[in-house]
Amino acid sequence: MTPYDFLVAPFADYVFMKRALAAALMIVLASAPMGVFMSLRRMTLVGDALAHALLPGVAAAVLIAGLSLWAMTLGGLVAALVVAGMAVFLTRTTQIEEDAAFSILYLFALAIGVTLVSVKGSGMNLLHLLFGDILAIDEASLALVAGVTCATLVGLAVLYRRLVVEGFDADYLAVVAAGHPLTGLTHPAFFMLLMLNLVASFQTMGTLMALGLMILPALAARFWASNIDRIVPLSVVLAALCSYVGLLLSYHAGVPAGPAIVLVASSLALLSALVGRVGSFRNYLQK
């Protein structure tokens, strides 16, 4: 087997592999930078909870409208918004903290979703909803991913400097940028972008894997670069690499693509934590 056969041929010969790679590369362009800011804002677990919270919305949409892409997207968004809104309500009016509120709500949502799927299971595959199927992605889903990627890149360009300054010293930004219409909206806008990305990557990776390409390469990048200006582009490169290697692994070893990609990405994140250049276990030993 020549290197070409091993590395390039799967994508040159099969349309489904081409589409899978195209979808993954588009997703990482937006979601890896989102992941960097999520980790800096300590939102990785909140993101995880939101990803699970999509499920009942999607399941309900399938029950009502069948396997329609737009209905599923809308259902997922509505469910995530409801969960986020309830979490804010519980955090503000009761004694529990945000993470605990999200734990209650996402378990609740997940249970509703799985129940809906198993009670009215016909035409809906639970495994597909949980793990997605990037190899079966169609034109419409590709278009959705492309649209969300464009919107996210524009959104991040507008918010970038705010996100960087606010993540370091939120009070400072609140005072120097007081009165600017975007000042109170940075967090909600970031939250909306997060939900959009989760819904889009849900279409390809499924709910359980939606966060994989978002968080794992971003965390890995933080072990190799020390400045935000380098971490963000590096996270995109690493995420693209994980997608490519994961798809190759899936093709050659005959394993499902979603888990294969996340397997590669999580291995990279763990390896980076052990031997990375910045703040890794290796640095800890050298102290």
Next chain:
Amino acid sequence: MAQPLILLDSVCFAYGRHKALHDVSGSFTAGSLTAIAGPNGAGKSTLLKAIAGVIKPQRGFVRLDPSIKGRIGYLTQTSAMKRHYPVNVGQVAAAGLWPELGSFGRMGPTHKAKVAAALREVGLEGFEDRQIGALSGGQFQRLLFARLLVQDPQVLLLDEPFAAVDAETTARLMQLLLRWHGQGRTIICVLHDLMLIHKYFPESFVLAGKCMGRGHTHTLFEQKLLSFDLDMAELLSPTESQTHGGPHDAV
């Protein structure tokens, strides 16, 4: 009497059921240099946040003179900041350009010169590319003062700027504060170090949930509201602070 630059009228603020500020009134005139003193948990940081506009009083109000809108520099306690955030010294100091550049403005040569001058002023020349995680506590605080220098505000609100800072840095930053004072800027500084308050701050504001006394620092020392032998926690004794409305005699 001069029109106050900052006016507090019966400001109340509570975190959940815990009352941090109770009916705090007072004023700060233009060009004054005031220390906010009081025991731990007296609401000093909360009061500063209310003046900065970071939090809104639940009752009462904070009135700022229109001339200082957008000209406030606020420095939160450094212990609340992420010391390992992935940015470098130059980037943090350049954040002081926010009022000029906002989200999209591009740094020109004059901006870069301003940042470099501020870093030189606080003794961090040549540190531009160093990550903030590599700074000592004193260097980190100097960097935040450099950001204030770049921002060039009329009113400075500083929360414990000399906590966790070496003596040399304290001396250097205190000189900077006095120079700002000499330039006519208004400075309000939360401090627990009574020696510094006594030596450098003409005015003081003694806080223990409510305003216990305010005015000339030396008068407050004469009234024993500020005292080197006084355990500040005595000001907070619950029966005293709830039953009496007037100034508290701590002897």
